[in-house]
Amino acid sequence: MTGYDERPWLAAYPPGRRPHLRREFATALDLFxxxxxxxxxGPALHYFDQTLTWSQVDAAAAALAALLVARGFAPGDRLALCLQNDPAFVIGLVAAWKAGGTAAPLSPMSTTGELARSFGNVEPSALLVLEDLYLDRIRPVLATGTTSVRVVVTVSPLDGQHTADPRIFAGSTRLRPADTVDLTELIAAYTSAPPLPDSPERRVGPSDVAVLAATSGTSGPSKDAQITHANLAFSAQVYRDWTGLSAGEPILALAPVFHVTGLVGGVVLAMLTASPLVLTHRFHAGVIAEATRRHRPVFCAAVITAYIALAEDPDVRAADLESLRLRYSGGAPIDPEIADRLEEQLGGYIHNIYGQTETSSPSHAVPPGTRSPVDPESGVMSVGVPVFDTDVRVVDDDGNDLPVGEIGELVTMGPQVIPGYWRDPIATAETFSGGALHTGDVGFMDADGWFYVVDRKKDQINAAGYKVWPSEVERVLATHPDIEEAAVIGIPDEYRGETVKAFVVPAAGVDLAPAEVIAYCRDRLAAYKYPREVEVLTALPRTATGKILRRKLR
Incomplete structure (x- = not known):
């Protein structure tokens, strides 16, 4: 017995929460x-001055699904979604399910080459895409004739709303590509079109893949996670039942909906609670604050960088966000000092939530109204405790359980764990074993069942036989008054095998000397930990959800 079988984390559960969920829906389509x-x-989507009801979203999705079927979309086919936080994303998601297929969200920030690779991996038979993205980056890919796309449906971010807020839409016009189907026109014409035929073979089941979601790709090439309908339905219910969110309470889409956090903790959660989802096309701190004042959302989940951007915008006040009583941050552990500062500036405590694309969002969370403990030795803030029906262990390199407090890899088991990666049996076999996910994250559990994430396993630096975790060095760099942000990697070293290199972004107007940064770290870290090289950058490379891309730094 190593402490995990006793599940000490249950003592931290919110009042009235039991260890097991009685699942209400078998599929995500059922809950929609x-x-x-x-x-x-009831209001389903708030988008600037436009509001769509649940029946309107249903009718729009049925129109799109009917077109897909008419164009040969077969059960199990993929509909690629290249959209921002737009109503069309929700419509496309449901349409794919109604047609018996899978939605494949693709980042609208992707380059032409990245989109071409995604089309090759996912092989979508249909595409729902923003007009400008189609014309600039996707039409050249389709023109090669090498993709499987048979029908393209385009949307404008101006569709359905009349404000055209210049902070978001400066210079935007409706483009209406002639070689595509326009979603607005399709929906308007659907009232006179034949309904989608009721076909049992198109009815999705719990084990069917609802979404192919790209992993973050922070330490290697992105993979496509097969998130099933059962995964989505369970994880959305975890969010609702863990936080105590009530039916109809508005939800703010603060994270990108094409990412698993925004997808599950925004779109699917709103479906489950029949709550209006507040959409703003893309992130702009002032626009977010205004939308929050207008629609009074109660819940939001996003990476910590989104909250930092809100705090640093001079036009955003804590009073603008007062309706948000349930604020969660995922994607990366929160630095305790940053958490304290954001609570003071934004007027509310931000709870940690932890998970991966492979766990269809939450596997750990901090109970609402509870403050996350901070490990006194490492200074790391806990990511929370395992949620309902979820077991987590910390193991060594041979897969053996480690004692409480010892650092190893987190292995997660639960209904939210996906069955594997799309068309990648080797990576699936490496990552999943007996229904358990080997997360690649390194951390530990304390005696009370709280879990702490130290770093990514692949990011560990081996300097002359000593282990160095990048996050430990980064925490020291974060205390430097002239450093805005920093990231650390290992680089080859003839003497040590590997040594530490730091990339730093100086504060505005500061001329930062690498030698001074090295000296600062040398005074505060063991000899094998402080960086031997420092490179000054204007910005760190990040994913769309704010995670640092260390592989690009390498």
Whole structure:
């Protein structure tokens, strides 16, 4: 017995929460259809001055699904979604399910080459895409004739709203590519079109893949995670039941909806609770604050960089965000000092939530109203405790359980763990074993069942036989008054095998000398830990959700 079998984390559960969930829905489509049936005239999507009801979203998705089927979309086919936080994303997601297929969100920030690779991996038969993205980056890919796309449906971010807020849409116009189907026109014409035929073979089941979601790719090439309908339905219910979110309470889409956090903790959660989802196309701190004042959302989940951007915008006040009583941050552990500063500036405590694309979002969370403990030795803030029906262990390199407090790899088991990667049996076999996910994250559990993430396993630096975790060095760099942000990697070294290199972004107006940074770290770290090289950058490379891309630094 090493402490995990006793599940000490249950003592931290919110009052009235039991260890097991009674699952209400088998598929994500079931929970959407429940919202459309129980609250047909209730607000589903707020998008600037436009509001769509659940029945309107249902009808729009049915129109798109009918077109897909008419164009040969077969059960199990993929509909690629190249969109921002737009109503069309929700419509496309549901349409794919209604047609018996899978949605494949692709980042709208992707380059032409990255999109071409995604099309080759996912092999979508249909595409729902923003007009400008189609014209600039996707039409050249489709023109090669090498993709599987048979029909393209385009949307404008101006569709359905009249504000055209210049902070978001400066210079935007409707482009209406002639070689595509326009979603607005399609929906308008659907009232006179034949309904989608009721076909049992198109009815999705719990084990069917609902979404192919790209992993973050922070330490290597991105993979496509097969998130099933059962995964989505379970994880959305975890968010609701863990936080105590009530039916109809508005939700702010602060994270990108094409990422697993925004998808599950935004779109699918809103379906489950029949709540209006507040969408703003893309992140702009002032626009977010204004939308929050207008629509009074109660819940949001996003990476910590989004909250930092809100705090640093001079036009955003704590009073603008007062309706947000449930604030969660995922993607990366929060530095305790940053958490304290954000609580003071934004007027509310930000709870940690932890998970991966492979766990269809949450595997750990901090209970609402509870402050996350900080490990006194490392200074790391806990990411939370395992959520309902979830078991987590910390293991060594041979897969053996480590004692409480010892650092190793986190291995997660639960209904939110996906079955594997799309068309990648080797990576699936390496990452998943007996239904357990080897997360690649390194951390430990304390005696009370709280978990702490130290770093990514692949990012560990081996300097002359000594282990160095980049996060430990980065925490020291974060205390330097002239450093805005920093990232650390290992680089080859003839003497040590590997040594530490730091990339730093100086504060505005500061001329930062690498030698001074090295000296600062040498006074505060063991000899094998302080960086031997420092490179000054204007910005660190990040994913769309704010994670640092160390592989690009390498």
């Amino acid at each position: 259809e429940s919202a459309a049936a129980t609250a047909p005239d």
